[in-house]
Amino acid sequence: MLEAILIFGIINGLIYSLVALGFTTAYGISGIVNLAHGAFFVVGAYLYGLFLQPLSNIIPQEFSFLAPVTAAILSIIITGVIGSIFYRITLHHILGDEVSVLITSIIGCVIFQKLIYITMGYAAAFQFRIEPLLSGQVRVLNTYVPSGHVLAAIISLIAFSVLAIFISKTKTGRAMKALSQDLESAMLMGVSTEKMYTFTSLLSAGLASLAGILYTSALTQGVASQMWMQALAISFTVVVLGGLGSIKGSIFGGLIFGIAEYAATKLLPGGGVLQQSIPFIVIIIALLIRPKGLFGKKIEME
Amino acid sequence: MPLNTITKNFRKAYTEFTTRIYDIPPRMLAFLILVMFTLLPYLIPYGRPLREILSVLISANLMAILAVSWDLLVGRTGLISLGHALFYGVGAYGTAILYKYFGWPIWITIPLGMLAGVGIALIIGFPCLRLKGPYLALLTMALPLSVTGFLYYFGDVFGRERGIADLPRVFPGLRLYDRYIADYYLSLALLTICSIIIYKLATSKTGMVFVSILDDELATKACGINVTKYKLMSLAISGLFGSLAGAFYAHMVSGSANPRFFMDPTAILPMENSLVPIIAAILGGIGTIYGPIVGVYLYRLLQDFAFPRMFECLKATGITVDVYLQPHIALVAFISIIVLLIVRWPRGIARAIVEWLEDLEEPREVEEILKEKAEKG
Amino acid sequence: MHLLEVKNLTKRFGGLVAVNNVSFHVDEGELLGIIGPNGAGKTTLFNLITGYLKPDSGKILLRGEDITGLPPNKIANKGLVRTFQIVRPFRHLPTIANVLVALQSYRGRRRIEWIKTAERKAMEMLEDVGLSDMALEPAENLSHGDLKRLEIARAMALEPEIVLLDEPFGGLNPVETEYMIKSLQRIHLDGHTLVIVEHKLHALMKLVKRVLVMHNGEIIAEGTPEEIAKNKKVVEVYLGKAI
Numbered sequence: 001m002l003e004a005i006l007i008f009g010i011i012n013g014l015i016y017s018l019v020a021l022g023f024t025t026a027y028g029i030s031g032i033v034n035l036a037h038g039a040f041f042v043v044g045a046y047l048y049g050l051f052l053q054p055l056s057n058i059i060p061q062e063f064s065f066l067a068p069v070t071a072a073i074l075s076i077i078i079t080g081v082i083g084s085i086f087y088r089i090t091l092h093h094i095l096g097d098e099v100s101v102l103i104t105s106i107i108g109c110v111i112f113q114k115l116i117y118i119t120m121g122y123a124a125a126f127q128f129r130i131e132p133l134l135s136g137q138v139r140v141l142n143t144y145v146p147s148g149h150v151l152a153a154i155i156s157l158i159a160f161s162v163l164a165i166f167i168s169k170t171k172t173g174r175a176m177k178a179l180s181q182d183l184e185s186a187m188l189m190g191v192s193t194e195k196m197y198t199f200t201s202l203l204s205a206g207l208a209s210l211a212g213i214l215y216t217s218a219l220t221q222g223v224a225s226q227m228w229m230q231a232l233a234i235s236f237t238v239v240v241l242g243g244l245g246s247i248k249g250s251i252f253g254g255l256i257f258g259i260a261e262y263a264a265t266k267l268l269p270g271g272g273v274l275q276q277s278i279p280f281i282v283i284i285i286a287l288l289i290r291p292k293g294l295f296g297k298k299i300e301m302e
Numbered sequence: 303m304p305l306n307t308i309t310k311n312f313r314k315a316y317t318e319f320t321t322r323i324y325d326i327p328p329r330m331l332a333f334l335i336l337v338m339f340t341l342l343p344y345l346i347p348y349g350r351p352l353r354e355i356l357s358v359l360i361s362a363n364l365m366a367i368l369a370v371s372w373d374l375l376v377g378r379t380g381l382i383s384l385g386h387a388l389f390y391g392v393g394a395y396g397t398a399i400l401y402k403y404f405g406w407p408i409w410i411t412i413p414l415g416m417l418a419g420v421g422i423a424l425i426i427g428f429p430c431l432r433l434k435g436p437y438l439a440l441l442t443m444a445l446p447l448s449v450t451g452f453l454y455y456f457g458d459v460f461g462r463e464r465g466i467a468d469l470p471r472v473f474p475g476l477r478l479y480d481r482y483i484a485d486y487y488l489s490l491a492l493l494t495i496c497s498i499i500i501y502k503l504a505t506s507k508t509g510m511v512f513v514s515i516l517d518d519e520l521a522t523k524a525c526g527i528n529v530t531k532y533k534l535m536s537l538a539i540s541g542l543f544g545s546l547a548g549a550f551y552a553h554m555v556s557g558s559a560n561p562r563f564f565m566d567p568t569a570i571l572p573m574e575n576s577l578v579p580i581i582a583a584i585l586g587g588i589g590t591i592y593g594p595i596v597g598v599y600l601y602r603l604l605q606d607f608a609f610p611r612m613f614e615c616l617k618a619t620g621i622t623v624d625v626y627l628q629p630h631i632a633l634v635a636f637i638s639i640i641v642l643l644i645v646r647w648p649r650g651i652a653r654a655i656v657e658w659l660e661d662l663e664e665p666r667e668v669e670e671i672l673k674e675k676a677e678k679g
Numbered sequence: 680m681h682l683l684e685v686k687n688l689t690k691r692f693g694g695l696v697a698v699n700n701v702s703f704h705v706d707e708g709e710l711l712g713i714i715g716p717n718g719a720g721k722t723t724l725f726n727l728i729t730g731y732l733k734p735d736s737g738k739i740l741l742r743g744e745d746i747t748g749l750p751p752n753k754i755a756n757k758g759l760v761r762t763f764q765i766v767r768p769f770r771h772l773p774t775i776a777n778v779l780v781a782l783q784s785y786r787g788r789r790r791i792e793w794i795k796t797a798e799r800k801a802m803e804m805l806e807d808v809g810l811s812d813m814a815l816e817p818a819e820n821l822s823h824g825d826l827k828r829l830e831i832a833r834a835m836a837l838e839p840e841i842v843l844l845d846e847p848f849g850g851l852n853p854v855e856t857e858y859m860i861k862s863l864q865r866i867h868l869d870g871h872t873l874v875i876v877e878h879k880l881h882a883l884m885k886l887v888k889r890v891l892v893m894h895n896g897e898i899i900a901e902g903t904p905e906e907i908a909k910n911k912k913v914v915e916v917y918l919g920k921a922i
């Protein structure tokens with residue numbers, strides 16, 4: 001039992017970490033809380049689902065695994081572009097005003113939800129099936145886990161590693177890191193905030209879409225147009241646990257959340273229904289234990 | 303209008319959200335508007351048109367109370383709340399539970415429902431007020447969404463999707479249309495009283511402390527103020543009036559307390575009860591207290607009157623829009639209109655009116671000064 | 680007993696030691712100045728004393744009472760108030776309301792003689808700094824010099840025992856500087872103890888009787904303004920070693 005909780009918890013947790021990754025990166029680098037992250041999560045999943053069918057028809061049987069890969073890449077790129085366009089049109093102009101950013105981005109989520117409804121119709125907006133990446137089960141230690149879940153968790157880990165390498169090794173990545181640590185110095189060094197912020201929005205929307213693809217294919221086998229709320233709730237829990245702006249914290253927060261959530265749904269009688277409330281409970285408990293929050297950028301005073 | 307003027311206005315719109323807190327709304331104007339609304343039922347023919355219009359106005363009045371309570375918390379104290387639907391639902395469920403399981407009359411259950419709102423506000427406040435800005439915003443958004451989980455977990459108590467239904471009306475004895483009129487006057491009276499109370503509070507010295515927290519929390523602490531205490535106060539008051547609105551809504555409009563108070567995935571505007579106060583306040587003027595009222599009315603006007611008529615007109619010209627699509631297209635159009643309105647009147651429409659009225663006085667003064675000068679020399 | 684006593688105060692930020700084992704005291708009625716180049720740790724010291732930062736080690740005593748680690752509002756209510764280096768007015772409130780907020784605190788409410796309303800007391804504070812005709816102006820319309828004066832009025836509204844002023848002369852033109860010197864002298868004569876952190880040495884030296892010099896988080900010199908001006912180490916620290 002305990003082993004199952006840990007294993008499923010970790011696997012789910014890794015996926016949750018990825019959901020929060022784009023969100024926390026955007027905050028860490030541009031300092032904005034872009035709630036539209038949830039919308040890009042959903043859009044990414046829908047695009048993936050839309051591309052998957054025709055691609056599966058085109059690509060010959062032997063290379064069938066290429067279909068989801070191509071669909072995913074297309075979806076990530078397109079969502080990234082949509083994300084950065086949305087950012088440039090709206091948030092870029094109001095960077096100083098946190099309240100407006102929050103409100104505008106949440107309205108963005110609503111707009112995207114409605115656009116999905118309008119373009120895809122009632123049924124698809126309500127429930128749109130996304131096939132799991134792999135079928136069957138795999139044995140991890142003594143527990144049987146659906147293969148799709150494991151694959152998603154592995155991909156998530158890969159994504160984290162790639163991002164970490166990108167930030168530490170490439171010029172752009174190091175510029176991003178510089179921005180997150182000290183805005184003024186970075187600007188003095190010639191880092192163009194405009195270009196960087198736009199790139200960050202591209203990156204975080206792309207990450208959101210990847211997370212959306214993995215989450216919906218593995219955990220829910222489908223996406224609905226209002227899932228942005230769920231994505232945001234997950235992101236939010238992860239960042240409260242692990243700290244906004246911290247990539248390491250994202251993994252940490254995701255794992256804790258994943259384990260706690262799975263444990264709660266399994267241990268509490270009838271706990272499955274509580275799933276939506278778990279983020280909130282976890283937060284409250286975490287806050288009561290450690291009122292200052294855990295990791296993340298410390299803002300002490302002045 | 304050239305493109306860069308639009309973008310300039312757009313930028314200006316967002317950077318001018320903040321308000322001049324000590325604006326005094328013209329009392330005469332407010333009084334006149336109140337009189338107008340009081341006479342309204344007599345101007346509309348009895349029967350279905352009356353019921354349609356009044357039901358919209360009743361909902362609007364109650365929503366306006368929620369919006370005003372939001373404005374006190376967010377516009378005046380600076381604590382961002384993206385989930386005010388929480389109080390709406392707590393008020394509704396509070397009164398419903400007391401009615402269903404204790405059988406108490408509504409003049410007891412509703413005040414107790416309001417107390418529940420205050421209680422929830424304090425319970426959330428204690429651990430969560432230490433959260434910094436973005437965290438707090440996210441938490442407030444997640445709260446109403448999370449509550450539905452609890453509602454389903456204790457499904458037998460709370461009634462799952464249906465919620466607690468068959469709640470008593472406020473005026474059970476009256477016939478249908480008379481009841482609408484009575485409910486309308488009640489909602490109008492509630493809105494007036496609540497707005498006046500909140501306004502008086504906002505302009506009192508306690509209200510000044512609220513604004514100081516909004517402006518510069520660290521400086522407020524330097525003045526010896528216990529900021530946490532005042533934040534809790536603001537949250538509790540906001541919760542009190544928010545749950546008042548929710549409780550009355552449950553009895554007057556919906557007849558039940560159901561999970562859709564907190565979050566309605568099938569609604570036209572998702573998270574409606576949380577988002578409408580925000581949109582209304584921005585439209586009317588954040589921080590003004592009277593602004594959100596105007597904003598809510600605008601919202602309902604567009605939503606319930608303008609858009610249905612719009613699709614009918616389109617049909618007349620030959621364009622038919624599928625019935626299921628209409629509300630959603632309406633919403634997208636609606637949001638675009640809101641954005642345009644915000645750009646044109648960044649500090650809120652109600653504020654713009656107030657400032658315009660103040661401006662009307664000035665020319666007279668200047669004219670008199672010029673006259674004096676002319677006479678002297 | 681000293682009015683304010685700082686013992687072995689230390690604060691680290693990561694690898695940087697901003698305040699390093701600082702000790703000093705202030706007696707009642709004194710006018711103490713703290714100078715030092717940028718980054719010396721002066722503002723951090725203020726933040727530690729007034730409760731905005733928690734020290735890693737050390738104690739702060741106000742009239743013998745340990746106030747280390749207390750939140751800023753409690754410290755202010757005990758009679759130790761501060762002004763800020765970068766002015767922090769309440770922009771949305773009219774000038775008088777800025778002072779009224781301070782009068783809503785525990786200490787502010789206690790001190791009002793029951794005849795005087797809070798508004799009257801606030802007006803007195805404004806008159807003391809020469810801002811009374813701006814009482815109803817929104818604070819955002821005030822000039823920088825006026826805002827500096829508002830900071831003082833707000834601090835004095837709490838009838839403090841000791842006032843910590845963080846660069847009160849910052850950004851003031853010569854006329855405003857003179858005015859500020861006179862205001863601070865008057866406040867001092869009224870019996871308040873002042874501790875002033877300042878860069879503009881000529882203004883500060885006219886005002887204070889004792890000076891502490893900070894560098895790299897430590898106090899490197901102490902004495903009268905004349906002594907400090909002649910101190911070789913101090914001159915080096917300000918001008919660099921090329922003397």
